[in-house]
Amino acid sequence: MDFNNLALDLREIEKENPENPLDYFKEKKLCLFNACLEKYFPGVRWGFQDLLEELQLESSTCVNQSCCSGTFFQRNLITRAQFSAINERNLSEMNQQADIAFFSCNGCYNSLLRGRDFLKNPEVRGKTQDILNSISKEVEGERYPGIYNILENPKLKLVHDLDFLYLIRNDVLNTLKFDLRNLKVAVHYGCHYLNQSRDKKTLDSYLGSKNKLEGLIELFGGIPVDYQERESCCGWGASQLLINPREALKVTYNKLKSAENVGADFLLMPCPTCLYTLSKPEYRNNIEKWFGEKLEIPTIHLNELISILRGCEEERCISLTQKTPRLEEIFEIITQQ
Amino acid sequence: MADHTEADWNWAFYKELVEDVDENRNIIQCISCGKCVGDCPAAKVSTFNSRKIIQKVLRGDKCVLKDSDIWHCYLCERCKRVCPKENINIPLLIINLRNESFKRGYGPRYTDLRKYVEMSERFLTKGTVLEEPLGENLPQERIDELNIICDFARIKYVFKASKEKQKLKRKKSEGK
Numbered sequence: 129m130d131f132n133n134l135a136l137d138l139r140e141i142e143k144e145n146p147e148n149p150l151d152y153f154k155e156k157k158l159c160l161f162n163a164c165l166e167k168y169f170p171g172v173r174w175g176f177q178d179l180l181e182e183l184q185l186e187s188s189t190c191v192n193q194s195c196c197s198g199t200f201f202q203r204n205l206i207t208r209a210q211f212s213a214i215n216e217r218n219l220s221e222m223n224q225q226a227d228i229a230f231f232s233c234n235g236c237y238n239s240l241l242r243g244r245d246f247l248k249n250p251e252v253r254g255k256t257q258d259i260l261n262s263i264s265k266e267v268e269g270e271r272y273p274g275i276y277n278i279l280e281n282p283k284l285k286l287v288h289d290l291d292f293l294y295l296i297r298n299d300v301l302n303t304l305k306f307d308l309r310n311l312k313v314a315v316h317y318g319c320h321y322l323n324q325s326r327d328k329k330t331l332d333s334y335l336g337s338k339n340k341l342e343g344l345i346e347l348f349g350g351i352p353v354d355y356q357e358r359e360s361c362c363g364w365g366a367s368q369l370l371i372n373p374r375e376a377l378k379v380t381y382n383k384l385k386s387a388e389n390v391g392a393d394f395l396l397m398p399c400p401t402c403l404y405t406l407s408k409p410e411y412r413n414n415i416e417k418w419f420g421e422k423l424e425i426p427t428i429h430l431n432e433l434i435s436i437l438r439g440c441e442e443e444r445c446i447s448l449t450q451k452t453p454r455l456e457e458i459f460e461i462i463t464q465q
Numbered sequence: 466m467a468d469h470t471e472a473d474w475n476w477a478f479y480k481e482l483v484e485d486v487d488e489n490r491n492i493i494q495c496i497s498c499g500k501c502v503g504d505c506p507a508a509k510v511s512t513f514n515s516r517k518i519i520q521k522v523l524r525g526d527k528c529v530l531k532d533s534d535i536w537h538c539y540l541c542e543r544c545k546r547v548c549p550k551e552n553i554n555i556p557l558l559i560i561n562l563r564n565e566s567f568k569r570g571y572g573p574r575y576t577d578l579r580k581y582v583e584m585s586e587r588f589l590t591k592g593t594v595l596e597e598p599l600g601e602n603l604p605q606e607r608i609d610e611l612n613i614i615c616d617f618a619r620i621k622y623v624f625k626a627s628k629e630k631q632k633l634k635r636k637k638s639e640g641k
Contacts, residue, residue: 167595191601194592194611202540203581204563204572205620208486213614249487263610319506319541334546361506365539368507370580371573372537375510379539382509 134244135326136228136285138295150183150296158187159226159284161218161240163233164195165400172232172400174444175435176289182303182438183296187230192221196239202366208246209255213276215243216260220276223284232289232431234320234399240286241326247278288321290398290430294340297347305439306462308350314392314425315341315352316383316406318399319361341396341430348437357386362402369405374418380405381415384423394426394458396433403429412453426454436462475525482522482529486561491552495519501544501555513537515544515555522558530566535559536573567619578623585620586627 141152158180166173180187194214201211219240222229231237247253260276293300317338327333342352363369363380384406387395397403405411407427416422428436435444436459483489499516507513513534521529529535544555566572584594589612592603615621 162598162600164594164598167593167597167599170599173599189600192604192607194603194607195588195594197588199584199594200581200588200620202560203578204560204567205581205585205623206615206618210614210618214611217610217614251487259614262616263613319539319543323542323546325542325545359504361539361541361543363506365506365541367580368537368539372511375507375537378510379506 134241134282134284134286136287136291138287138291141295148299150185150299153185153228153296156185156227157225158185159222159229160187160189161196161222161229161231161233161236162189162193163231163236163400165233165404168404169400169429169432171432171435171444172403172429173431175440176230176232176431178440178444179300179303179431179434179438183299188225190218190222190225193218196236196243198235198239198242199367201239207255208252209259211239212243212246212252212256213259215240216247216256216278217263217276219244219279219282219284223279223282227283227285229284229286230289230292231286232399232429233401234288234318235401237286237288238320238324241324245325253278288398290321290340293430293434294344297344300344300434301347304348304434304437306437306465308345308348308437309461309465311350311393311458311461312353312391313345313350314355314387314390314395315345315358316362316387316395316397316402317341317359318397318402321398322359341398344430345396348433353387353390353392355386355390355392357383362397362405363411364401364405369411373414377411377415377418380411381419381421381423384415384425385421388423388425392425393461394428394454396428396430398430400429403427407453409453424453426458428455428458439463473524473526475527477525478527479523479525482525482562482565483558485564486557488552488554489558489561491550491554492519492522492558494550495523495553496550498549500547500549504543504547506539506541506543507537511537515559518559518562519555522562529562530569531571535562535566579626581620581623582626585624589615589620589624 141149145151160173160177177187197206197211197214200206247256257278263275322338345352360383361379362383363376365376369376395406412423442459483492497516497520501515502508505513505515518529518534538556538559540556542556587594590608592608592611
């Protein structure tokens, strides 16, 4: 049983489709993993869906997919086997309807890979299968156990939106109506993108600097700017922001302050959980209250930025329920070309 | 007698702390270089110090489960990435220490877990951690499956404190 084969092999795709990696995705069934935090930032999903449509790729979401449960595992509210069972159940459901699942959230992506990683341990694997066996199904009044099994060789592959967008960057570029007009952009990757065990295959990919966001910014006509807290956490820290808000917001403050200090026009990230932490008005207000500084640097998810650059309607593709600070200003600058 | 003195080297307790999880046995390879602390977000803003925590575990120091430090970890996995030893997984060790701490009744205060009541309720009644999912709701059959998976987990005990659960309980007792 191979537990390491879930992440889509991007190098292989590039090798096989050097001219146009997008070709690989045509004829494939694509599924978008529903991240809970997309509720606050619907443009993260809608914008991505819209882009896929323009690229003539059909996608769906999986109605039977639940939350990845990472937040409960990290707070010891469920065991490793229960966490793996929740993720295996999600995998089974998506595996039935798709070949590739896309992730807009570092946390969800990490959960699916980590849940799978835990199954390498025979004891966890045994317990996980026992849990899955306990889920029974009722057919014509009779109950049958075991509708889910640990998948031996799922056809489903997982890919983070950022990795996909970078892979097909030239096709993305062709869909853009506007460019970044030399705006200075600071990037935030997020811990669960930077520290992925998935990358442990080679020392270089694990320890080396990640720079896909910077590559995209340059391609889109912006200027990536470096800042001291580039690699640091957003402050969410597996719910530390709920438990120890003052300490956690100090981490958030350091990040925002450091990016604002180098004159970045906005902060770009590939994860709605990080976006939530770095943009929530209540957190910004507390930063001002506790650390005496009003920080106004706007924050944008990569999927939202691409939507803005594609000229999508503001209502559909930019955060509706949680407007990040000064986002409209950036929207105006980009779209008044 | 105090749980710990500096002179303690409690092999039995060390084994107890690490034997549950295979990977945790690897911490015996720790060379105490401190790389994990150097770039740790929690260490920058709190007293959290993974190197000291590992030392306590290796010594079999029972205080490690009572110390509030283990609850300050961000589980960002940066330590795992920078650790020069290949198979040391500090975040997993921390999660396990928290489990042991819970089991012995030293876990976080109730007020800390209260923040999880609503999230647990939503997960076990809707399959999401936020109000309503973006898009379609998870079918009831699938929600039932989540409840079976989570049987006997702490999430169920936290859920018991939720308004929804209390309402159901009240209804049930009124019906009797």
